[in-house]
Amino acid sequence: MIAISVLYPKTATSKFDTAYYHDSHMKLVDARWSHMGLHGSRVMHGVPGPDGGAPTYAVITILEFESMVAFGKAAEAHGAEIMGDIANFTDVSPILQFNEIAV
Template sequence: MIKVSVLYPYAEDMSFDMDYYLGSHMPMVAERLGDALKDSSVDQGVAGGGPGQPPPFAAVGHLVFESVEAFQTAFAPHTAEIMGDVPNYTAITPTMQISEIRL
């Protein structure tokens, strides 16, 4: 199994509309990816490691697939639509990481 994590770095002067992300963006992503998507979750950053530190990420979205190939096959036809929706909830440029789930 693999996890695709989409990380939105925190910046004090940037906003992130979590209501839109949870209520519109993630449901649209799940619908487009269909049965290839095995699980998903969203983390909202609340703090950094030390007292009073901001979180390193405003939000992180996680998508789980059987394999990198399953992700690429499901995502490719919808890339423009999914990425085109990002400005509806943030101006933050996301970073994507694909990881193998080990535990």
Template sequence: MAVSLQVLYPVGPETRFDYDYYAKTHMALVAEHMGPHAVSVQAVKGLAGGPDTPPEFYAVATMIFENQEKLQAASAAAGPVTADIPNYTNTKPQLLIGEVIG
């Protein structure tokens, strides 16, 4: 069964997020190190949390894997990806691993 890994970057009072670095440099690292194990990888920039409401997240990255073993292989290869996080944000990413149901 397919599984997903979502990485959510929450907005906070003293946090920062460099979208340009994230899109050009960090996502290239994701593609290089984790991408070979994934079915798909995408990142979304937060624009709003609803009508007239600022976003609660700077961005959300979603990676889909064929199965748990592929996710584990990607996680094992993710060292350079996680080490890069301080280069574009000081917020603490939240993770959600889930079963793809639709």
């Protein structure tokens, strides 16, 4: 199993439509990739820390795939559509990090 972290930076001027993200974008991701090795996803919203400081990321989403090969095939098949939808909910570019699930 692998986990792909999709991190959306938060800046003083960045915008993020959480309703669209949950109601449309994540449903699109699930519809296109759930039969291609996507085992699950988790969406986390950044909140201020104990000191009141702003979070670094507005949203972090974790996508769990059965393998890097499965993700590669899913991205090849539907990546352009999914990445093209990003402009509908945010004005920032996401950062992707690929992770091996160890525990």
